Amino acid sequence: MKALLERNKRVQIEALKGLIKASGVLGLDPARYENALKAVTPRQTAKKVSEKGTKSSTKPSASVERRPPASKVSKRAKLLKSKVEKGRLVLQFDRRVERGSIKHFILERKGRILYVFDFKNAAIPFSIKRYRGESFKEIRIAQFDPKRVRVVIETLKAYKPKLTTADKTVTVTLPGYSKKVKGGGAKKASSKSPSTAAVQAAYGASFGKNSYTVVIDPGHGGKDAGAIGYKKRREKDAVLAVAKRLKRVLEKRGFRVYLTRSRDVFVPLKKRTKFANRKNADFFISIHANAAPKGGSRYKSKGIETYFLSWSRSGRAKRVAELENRADFSNKNFYTKNTYLNSLNREKIIESNKLAIDLQRQILASLKKKYRGVVENGVRDGPFWVLVGAQMPAVLIEIGYITHPTEGPRLFNPNYQNLLAEGIANGIESYIYHSR
Ligand SMILES: [Zn+2]
Structure with missing residues (x-):
């Protein structure tokens, strides 16, 4: 048990260290992850020790240092920069890309033509990036799976894309490309490594909020009531109300929003992330309410926590995950070890962790404006089935304890629900702002 706890702690600390490192590379401010790391390390140790009543002698920093260096783990070509320039898409990687590692095929769907380029053994440091243009x-x-980056050029008219590889730079011509400007840019781009500022500029080249799609997933529904709380009120009703408010808030701010359910119906867990993948969502936000186990302290537990997916088996994550997974055994075979592992790529974990940090912070700030006694339970990771298979940053928010005599009724209070929705929307915007 102690070994498992130590492992979980390592995963969390490692993820935060990864964030700090990534911040440096991308020219972002790592301060908030450094603070989170500082905050998480001693507090978590203290908590686990008191929970288990045993003394831990392993220093967290020592555990981290024992891990293999990052260079040994990843041999994938990282995409450093992408841009649309002079009728071409220019992709710059951190190492040489062989022509043979790129697979190209064309899909036709309902009048749309998709030119697909799969880069084997490649990675991107963001979840998805889109460009819109006149000629396409x-x-x-996007990161298609842990080892593949997929570039899709969608057009309404057929054309013949030309793919060129020159050392670390890959260029694909777009519809309407004119031969007059051939050459130049690609060679120039590959001749020197991009400065931090240039990388940042490339990341900032994405679009306004209205190009972001959020799938909100109100937990449970229909035959699955979720947790039954104080005065027999049901989790499925509270989370649906919050989800609907969140949808309105996000739409007002220019997001495209879909709900996995907008009524009191049962939706299998597997279908929820599938829906988000099909909608090409940039974010998957699952909303749940927590419940304390029956017993002496049932009416004492309260607070808000945000989870992202991991193999974590820490006592707390396991208990909450079991509660949330219980809803649906209809697709048990789907959740095989392989599916789980495939959906757990490092980049997605890091992005989901970042999103969870921003959400948790903003939710707390929003609620504390009007409510007293709001408890911060922090960002955690756990094996939540509903997050498995999501191809975008995905988190599960436990908006409070439905079993608590004060917090439970609040979850049904429209004012509280609005503040929750505002906080979640602020968290998404904060994440977008920070990942530019
Ligand atoms: Zn739930």
């Missing part, structure tokens, strides 16, 4: 409908760059 959309370009999407």
Whole structure:
């Protein structure tokens, strides 16, 4: 048990260290992750020790240092920069990309033509990036699976894309590309490594909020009531109300929003992330309410926590995950070890962790404006089935304890629900702002 706890702690600390490192590379401010790391390390140790009543002698920093260096783990070509320039899409990687590692095929769907380029053994440091243009409908760059980056150029008319590789730079011509400007840019780009400022500029080249899609997933529904709380009120009703308010708030701010359910119906867990993938969502936000186990302290537990997916088996994450997973055993075979592992790529974990940090912070700030006694339970990771398979940053928010005599009724209070929705929306915007 102690070994498992130590492992979980390592995963969390490692993820935060990764964030700090990534912040440096991307020219972002790492302060908030450094603070989070500082905050998480001693507090978590203290908590686990008191929970288990045993003494831990392992220093967290020592555990981290024992891990293999990052260079040994990853041999993937990282995409450093992408831009649409002079009728071409220019992709710059951190190492040489062989022509043979790129697979190209064309899909036709309902009048849309998708030119797909799969880069084997490649990674991107963001979840998805889109470009819109006049000569094409959309370009999407995303981590297709842990080892593949997929670039999709969507057009309404057929054309013949030309793919060129020159050392670390890959260029794909777009519809309407004119031969007059051939050459130049790609060679120039590959001749020197991009400065931090240049990388940042490339990341900032994405679009306004209205190009972001959020899938909100109100937990449970129909035959699955979720947790039954104080005065027999049901989790499925509270989370649906919050989800609907969140949808309105996000739409007002220019987001495209979908709900996995907008009524009191049962939706299998597997279908929820599938829906988000199909909608090409940039964010998957699952909303739940926590419940304390029956017993002496049932009416004492309260607070808000945000989870992202991991193999974590820490006592607390396991208990909450079991509660949330219980709803749906209809697709048990789907959740095989392989599916789980495939959906757990490092980049997605880091992005989900970042999103969870921003959400948790903003939710707390929003609620504390009007309510007293709001408890911060922090960002945690756990094995939540509903997050498995999501191809975008995905988190599960426990908006409070439905079993608590004060917090439970609050979850049904429209004012409290609005503040929750505002906080979640602020968290998403904060994440977008910080990842530019
Ligand atoms: Zn739930």
